[in-house]
Amino acid sequence: MLGRLTPEAATPDATVLLQTRAVRAFGDGLVSVVLAAYLTMVGLSATEIGIVIAATLLGSAALTLYVGLRANTYRRQRLLRLMSLLMVATGIGFAVFVDFWPLALVGLIGTLNPSGGDVSAFLPTEQAVLPSTVPDSQRTALFARYGLVGILIAALGAGLAGIPEAAAGPLGISEATALRSVFVVYAVLGGIVFFRYRRLSNNIERSDGAPPTALGPSRRTVYRLAALFSLDSFGGGFTITAILVLWLQLRFELSLALTGAVFFWAGLLAAGSQLLAPRIARRIGLIRTMAFTHLPANAFLISAAFVPTAALAVGCLLARAALSQMDVPARSSYVMAVVTPDERPAAASITSVPRSLAATLPPIAAGWMLSQTSFGWPLIAGGIIKIIYDLLLLAQFRHLRPPEEAPASPTTDSGAP
Template identity: 25%
Template sequence: MFAFGGASLIMALFFATLGFSDRQLGLFMTMTLAGDTVLSFALTFIADSIGRRRVFVGAGLLMAVSGLVFIYFENFWILLLAAVVGVISATGSDFGPFRAIEESVLSHLTNPETRPDVLSWYIVTSNLGSAAGIEVAGRVVEALKNRDGWSERLVYHAIFAVYVVMGVVNMGFAFFMTDNCEIAKPAPSMDDGTQAAQGLLSESDEEIEGEMAPASTAPPVPQKKSLFSGISATTRSVMYKLWFLLTVDSLADGMASYTLTNYYLDRKFHLPKSQLGDYMSANYILGGISSVFAGPLARHLGLVNTMVFTHLPSSVAVLLFPAPQGIVLTVILLLIRGGLNNMDQAPRAALIAAVVKPVERTAVMGITNALRTLASTIGPSITGALADTDRFWVAYVAAGALRVAYDIGLWVLFVNMKLHSHEEGGSGSSRSSRVNDEEDTVEMDPVKREEEEHAR
């Protein structure tokens, strides 16, 4: 997030320096988010099978390669290709393959009692990383611009060099993760081996009988598996509603992302990059501080109430953001938005973990992340087109209205939903939760159960 924060501060300014139009900026951000959607959607479905640590290593490598391209090339289409195929945060948000798998790992390592707090601190550290990245990037840009021999383009290339280093650091951290972050694969037991042997014997008997009998039976037709076949119908019925609401919210976030907000403030007030970095850094720091209270609030108010009551004032701040003509009121609205905007993230991840089984979490969170990113892809193009016609402010009004609609819909549809039905008593240890999940997914043979009870 240190790297994502620094890139979000300079991305739009870098493109303006290269002479790209606002429409090209919108197209770039849209296509980048589209690439993140495909990448995260694909990786989260295979992360549990190939190993979550390997996915993190690969994502860090893609991050480093993308940063190298931004250092050495200035052609729009080459940069666009690197952003689509690789990992570049064009909006400052944590889209791509990282977040969904990280939230799945943390949900796997926690139980319902500790999960909201752990996820809250995860958001806190993310925000502090973004704040540090933005602050450092703003200071470095202003300092290097005043030195002889440093053009504005060269300064921005230096920021992307830091992006490369952070990608390599991510790869290193992934190697230090333990086996606890992976989904444990149960080892085959003696009973499984006996059943397998009996299955082979029965198959061989059937083959012998098949040779003596006329071959009139047609081979079974293989059935196509749905992409959602690994997710239960109960989970899907809940997630369809949540996915719809999250796409509305993400469309709004894409229209008024922090990268575009940096560009809007720069165009409206012509601020020094260090001052712009200070404002955005304070924005992320406030978001980190407020996220500390998301866990305690979730325990007292409930997950859904915490999400709605903290996100709604932030949405109103987005709606009113273009109204002030002075920098002071504009920054106050910015800080209200940023200070409250992230308090719903940890409860949201905890809500998803509370309504799905552990074996479904990585896939569900991957789909959630992909749909949110896909919805966000539309927003930058809309804002870019509005900015080209001097109607930049319309994007914030529309985004604020969409966010308010999301908050109201979330409260109406989910406030009375029963949570943790797959975990013992809605709480308890992680071990009891895993036992319940295994009992839900693996049914014992009635004959075998009767023999074991008789033996006991």
């Protein structure tokens, strides 16, 4: 079925990567919902749970960065299979251990992702391989489908996360045992991914004779992009879903059920909008797509803080959701286009990891703001920071174009402004 999602000229390797993305996304969505409840049931305190979750985030970021920088010293298919075996071991570790320190250690060195999104060690290698499976003209379309599959299947996994707990009573087992089965499923999914990776062809491997360097001529471009993407993520940290849910409850006293419905539809709008990104990019270019769709999205975000009614606030948030994720496939496609093929794994990790780390502190500040007043100061702060990012991105990179927009332009820093 996923083969139909790939662009027309895509190779079979693209289908395999969409399939592995879907399998991993299902596991990520499942465990992101179950993890905290499971750790509570096995006896961990709130502080210990926070440490385990922090360990999974930091460990995932460090492993992603390491894989990206070292990817050129391994065959890509072999590296992906090794990561899938680590996914199996991670699921088994969480299913077997119940004490704090072993769980924290497994979280630190494993592949578990409590955010539900794709911030994992698989990311730099898969994103580096994807551009080689389609012509340049279809690269953004493939990244859009890659993102769409991840969002929708992760949502499905999250939606099914309540089944084990509901089944505990009829099956006559404890809730902790039922939730433990989720990590067994996670391990099984790792095994499925392992065998799907074996279907990848040798075409995904690094070109013969290319120097095994992480970053070469595009180093400056990658670092500048990473800095800008981190600024965007820092702004986004003020408006993560948990903060927006809290704001809606404090400001308008929305019920949890109604708030959940709002973000369900917001997720669908965000997922569907990614399919529009390639069409817009073909008309105005990747950088303009990233900036020109983000700017109105952030205007809607700031507007939500000022409107007087819940209906208007929800309308602003839904309008923002319909626009705010169009930059995701454009961003991934752009990064892969403006570096050399052998720099792609490092570029993917270096532009992803700082973004994850930059989003860790703003929720603390946003929570403090909302403890002082129910007015939407976090929305304003996040929106302004993200608008600054949009303008800086447009100013600094509008002249550095990918091959399909300017075939004669170089793919190194020589084309940067």
